[in-house]
Amino acid sequence: MKQKKAYKYRVYPTQEQAHLLARTFGCCRYVYNWALRARTDAFFQRGERLYYTQLAVLLTDLKKQEETAWLAEVSSVPLQQSLRHLDTAFRNFFEGRAQYPTFHKKHGVQAATYAANAFRWDGKKLTLARMETPLDIHWSRPLPKGVKPTSVTISKDCADRYFVSLLVEEDIKHLPVGNSQVGLDLGLKSMVITSDGHTSGNPTFFAQDEKKLAKAQRRHAKKKRGSQNRRKAQLKVARVHAKIADRRRDYQHKLSTKIIRENQIVCIESLHVKNMVKNHSLAKAISDVGWSEFVRQLAYKAQWYGRSLVKIDKWYPSSKRCFDCGHMLDCLTLDIRHWTCPECGVAHDRDLNAAKNILAVGLTASACGEMVRPGRAKARTGTSPRSRKAHS
């Protein structure tokens, strides 16, 4: 079965290309924000819903107006794609996967998407519309032979690094069907704990990076506002942030691939359920972001490899129910890591007990045909991939 897969590489634009990209990013951002405003106004003022087709017509008019004529200086394709991105953001909002779309900021991650009619691909080199020379791409892993990208997204992160993401259709073979199954819980001490007792992703793994970040932030704070040195220190902070994000994502990819490869059925709690336990600490906020990205990876990898991801999106008492005898505690505060069941006397590790319960609920739910929605999380707290990438 053909599946969509994105390949992302670092890219080093020439000065001329960087200049054109800066203008393109600016125009895409302008169009996105303009369309978001138009959609919001149309709805609140007239109760109308504007979609891509109407907005594309309005965009053509916008380019003819004198004060926004500069929009015609860049390729029209990425501008239209911005309207498509907005359609997706609204669909995610209406279907309960994300919050209401927000304006794109000048200092966040910048991106422009080129559909197949706006780039040239000769099997080796990629040239974007309005560019004379191909992009200098650092091919850190090979693109599968014979594929042709269906769309290309070029982006620039807060640390001034450029990336290109090539979307291709690829034949991904399902893995042989196995019979192992696992429940996962997000711990505060380790990122993931499995129902068979494995823990992964100890946050102290990132402690070194966080020290570096704190140091860079202190230096930045000391520099005079508006000075060149402050701008340099700011970039340094952004670079440390980017490095931490890279390492975390890399780690999550390895772990999600391993779990999907090793198990036929993977059961998890949705973030919506997780947030029923309100806790506003920073550590929790960071682990939540990590969790939603991790769940997203599990979902699409499960689809690629023919595995089942069971999301539990109703509230079950996974932590305070004794897995062994079913006894329920009245209350279990977050600081209690270990507890002993008053009914059967079994000593529990908090997270392991929860993971076992999640597996049990997930298996029951999938056997009853309930709640199994591959690739769909009902998490209101989800943010768009764009704002998730923008760490400031």
Ligand SMILES: [Zn+2]
């Ligand atoms: Zn018990």
